[in-house]
Amino acid sequence: MSITLLFSVLLCAAPLRPALGAPAVDVSSRVESLLGKMTLEEKFGQLQQLDGDAGGDARPEHFELAKKGLLGSTLNVRGAKRVNELQRAAVEHSRLGIPILFAFDVIHGYRTVFPVPLAEAASWDASAVERAAAVAAAEAYAAGVRWTFAPMVDVARDPRWGRIVEGSGEDPFLGAVMARARVRGFQGPRLGDPGRVAACAKHWAAYGAAVAGRDYNTVDVSERTLREVYFPPFRASAEEGVASFMSAFNALNGIPASADRWILTDVLRGEWGFDGLVVSDYTSVQELIAHGFARDGAEAARLALSAGVDMEMVSRLYNEHGPGLMESGGLSQQALDEAVRRVLRLKFRLGLFERPYADEQAEAGVLLSTEHAAAARDMAVRSMVLLKNDGSLLPLGDDRRTIAVVGPLADDRAAPMGSWTGDGRVEDVVTILEGIRARAGARRVLHAQGCGVSDPAAGGIDEAVAAARQADVVIAVVGEDAAMSGEAASRSTLDLPGRQLDLLKALHATGKPLAVVLLNGRPLILNWLDENVPALLEAWFPGGQAGTAVADVLFGDANPGGRLPVTFPRALGQVPIYYAHKNTGRPPSENKYSSKYLDVPVTPLYPFGYGLSYTRFRLAELRLSARSIRPDGRLRVSVDVENTGPRPGDEVVQLYIRDATASAVRPVRELRGWERLSLAPGERRRVEFELTPEHLGALDGALRFGVEPGEFQVFVGSSSVGGLESSFEVVAY
Numbered sequence: 235m236s237i238t239l240l241f242s243v244l245l246c247a248a249p250l251r252p253a254l255g256a257p258a259v260d261v262s263s264r265v266e267s268l269l270g271k272m273t274l275e276e277k278f279g280q281l282q283q284l285d286g287d288a289g290g291d292a293r294p295e296h297f298e299l300a301k302k303g304l305l306g307s308t309l310n311v312r313g314a315k316r317v318n319e320l321q322r323a324a325v326e327h328s329r330l331g332i333p334i335l336f337a338f339d340v341i342h343g344y345r346t347v348f349p350v351p352l353a354e355a356a357s358w359d360a361s362a363v364e365r366a367a368a369v370a371a372a373e374a375y376a377a378g379v380r381w382t383f384a385p386m387v388d389v390a391r392d393p394r395w396g397r398i399v400e401g402s403g404e405d406p407f408l409g410a411v412m413a414r415a416r417v418r419g420f421q422g423p424r425l426g427d428p429g430r431v432a433a434c435a436k437h438w439a440a441y442g443a444a445v446a447g448r449d450y451n452t453v454d455v456s457e458r459t460l461r462e463v464y465f466p467p468f469r470a471s472a473e474e475g476v477a478s479f480m481s482a483f484n485a486l487n488g489i490p491a492s493a494d495r496w497i498l499t500d501v502l503r504g505e506w507g508f509d510g511l512v513v514s515d516y517t518s519v520q521e522l523i524a525h526g527f528a529r530d531g532a533e534a535a536r537l538a539l540s541a542g543v544d545m546e547m548v549s550r551l552y553n554e555h556g557p558g559l560m561e562s563g564g565l566s567q568q569a570l571d572e573a574v575r576r577v578l579r580l581k582f583r584l585g586l587f588e589r590p591y592a593d594e595q596a597e598a599g600v601l602l603s604t605e606h607a608a609a610a611r612d613m614a615v616r617s618m619v620l621l622k623n624d625g626s627l628l629p630l631g632d633d634r635r636t637i638a639v640v641g642p643l644a645d646d647r648a649a650p651m652g653s654w655t656g657d658g659r660v661e662d663v664v665t666i667l668e669g670i671r672a673r674a675g676a677r678r679v680l681h682a683q684g685c686g687v688s689d690p691a692a693g694g695i696d697e698a699v700a701a702a703r704q705a706d707v708v709i710a711v712v713g714e715d716a717a718m719s720g721e722a723a724s725r726s727t728l729d730l731p732g733r734q735l736d737l738l739k740a741l742h743a744t745g746k747p748l749a750v751v752l753l754n755g756r757p758l759i760l761n762w763l764d765e766n767v768p769a770l771l772e773a774w775f776p777g778g779q780a781g782t783a784v785a786d787v788l789f790g791d792a793n794p795g796g797r798l799p800v801t802f803p804r805a806l807g808q809v810p811i812y813y814a815h816k817n818t819g820r821p822p823s824e825n826k827y828s829s830k831y832l833d834v835p836v837t838p839l840y841p842f843g844y845g846l847s848y849t850r851f852r853l854a855e856l857r858l859s860a861r862s863i864r865p866d867g868r869l870r871v872s873v874d875v876e877n878t879g880p881r882p883g884d885e886v887v888q889l890y891i892r893d894a895t896a897s898a899v900r901p902v903r904e905l906r907g908w909e910r911l912s913l914a915p916g917e918r919r920r921v922e923f924e925l926t927p928e929h930l931g932a933l934d935g936a937l938r939f940g941v942e943p944g945e946f947q948v949f950v951g952s953s954s955v956g957g958l959e960s961s962f963e964v965v966a967y
């Protein structure tokens with residue numbers, strides 16, 4: 235019997251676990267002692283982060299500023315040797331020797347590139363996600379990086395937004411669990427331990443709710459939606475001891491997030507007790523002017539620093555206008571000193587004063603190790619989602635059939651790495667074609683590109699069709715290229731770009747058995763594929779071990795067990811579409827006058843939590859430990875899971891609740907727990923969950939509304955649709 239204690243990710247009452255590191259009293263006294271020695275110029279210098287070039291070099295100016303003690307932090311500067319060169323300028327040549335904090339976007343791997351975060355979330359395996367972050371931290375640390383701008387914990391429900399790839403999808407509960415896992419992986423048990431880095435929860439707040447999915451666009455959401463949907467992964471990160479937050483680009487309900495005192499100070503520090511550092515996003519302080527919120531640079535600096543942004547990334551308004559603002563009284567000494575304290579506190583907690591330098595001898599042995607490659611391969615396999623499989627083609631097995639591998643992404647080196655590739659190199663990537671060839675052994679493997687990813691030309695389709703005609707089975711690898719995903723990569727459609735669908739239709743017309751592998755960073759519209767293709771595997775952007783992992787799954791060496799962390803719509807017109815929707819007063823029905831469309835069903839093509847397997851599972855015997863509980867009570871939910879199919883496989887058993895009647899209407903389902911378990915053929919296991927008040931209250935609302943008496947429904951299934959149902963009452967005695 236396994237009890238799955240639901241992650242109390244939504245604990246809203248628990249005190250924050252301060253980012254650990256050196257003993258607090260030691261750090262605090264050292265911070266005060268150093269602060270007392272600093273000049274005004276040196277204080278503002280600590281609030282400045284500047285960027286190195288994309289390749290990792292520092293800029294000449296950085297050395298000048300470092301020697302004067304006026305460079306608090308850099309981003310992008312990396313590599314043990316280069317970091318040490320710049321660090322020596324600060325530590326050995328500046329008046330106070332305050333070390334520089336080296337930061338970098340280590341989002342899903344440093345040199346060993348893991349699957350993109352959306353893919354990792356599709357594994358529904360928090361321990362694998364934690365391990366991936368730990369590997370990334372070890373490699374980043376070896377390269378002199380001490381601070382990563384991750385995890386990105388923005389809930390995203392509009393797949394037009396390119397940055398949906400960077401987070402954990404549409405659900406606050408799944409997102410909160412993954413946020414915790416990544417913070418733990420990056421920071422380890424003690425902030426400052428060798429091989430670990432400071433993490434950064436971003437982008438605070440609600441960046442994923444950009445209107446129309448257009449990056450950097452306005453966000454307007456109610457406080458209730460903020461607290462119930464967008465805040466929980468951030469709160470979970472803070473509870474997990476994340477060392478820093480990054481303020482977002484977007485305006486939130488009219489106030490730019492990088493100058494919004496309510497989120498930066500009242501909620502983050504006042505309500506949640508966060509004592510870490512807040513860094514702006516890239517020039518987001520300066521962008522207060524473009525927002526129409528600050529008249530000029532001086533006002534932007536004053537507004538941002540006073541609201542609670544401690545460190546300014548890349549723009550230099552704090553340094554340009556700070557001393558003048560102090561002079562004029564626009565900025566208080568208290569506000570300045572508090573920001574500097576937070577920077578120094580992080581540097582002390584990280585042990586930078588004791589260990590400011592990277593070990594140049596150790597670096598090469600850590601990057602791209604075989605263990606790290608194995609972890610990336612395993613993560614990629616665990617993240618893949620089998621969307622369709624009629625059993626006629628997959629798994630390929632080991633017969634002699636000739637395989638044609640076609641499509642623009644079959645041999646593409648860049649796409650598998652996705653966006654935010656850290657220090658990954660395309661030459662390290664195993665392409666899908668290479669992985670299939672390596673696994674196919676003596677079997678003939680043909681290849682033809684067929685068409686480009688997005689170019690309108692379709693000259694190669696005939697060549698791909700010819701290859702298909704010579705083969706027994708066809709594997710088509712299509713989707714998006716890496717540039718279509720990530721920051722500043724919003725798309726106005728969710729269709730397969732270019733002529734890829736024409737390629738698939740031409741291949742389908744040959745009558746050859748066709749399996750499609752998708753490389754993409756967002757939900758796509760896949761109606762034709764769902765209707766016509768016997769096998770469809772969502773591989774996302776699977777990282778450096780893409781080809782090996784895809785081959786593992788295609789040949790059946792691994793049984794796919796991933797589940798969707800985000801809904802796949804039937805039409806763009808359904809967006810935003812997500813499982814945790816409200817019921818409305820006229821839920822969809824045969825009645826014309828109910829909430830639906832004239833031209834498409836209201837259901838998605840593939841729902842949140844969905845994924846198939848090469849085997850089959852059956853759930854039975856749903857049991858509740860009680861039929862009624864007090865508002866402060868706990869309830870156990872258990873179910874039998876059986877592998878009724880021919881091969882071992884993983885099932886992800888998901889637990890959802892619905893507060894059927896509440897003082898503010900609640901979604902028709904809300905994820906409150908899951909377990910991914912491996913079962914042999916015929917094996918049956920009982921899975922247990924525990925529902926606590928934190929899971930029954932309205933997420934962050936549990937702080938205020940508690941658990942309301944009334945009926946709660948319980949659903950346990952293999953996705954957010956269907957499953958076994960039961961109910962219980964919360965009774966206020």
Ligand code: GLC
Pocket residue numbers: 309339383436515516721
């Ligand atoms: C970018 C992104 C942010 C990233 C930062 C530094 O614009 O918004 O996620 O960490 O700048 O690269």
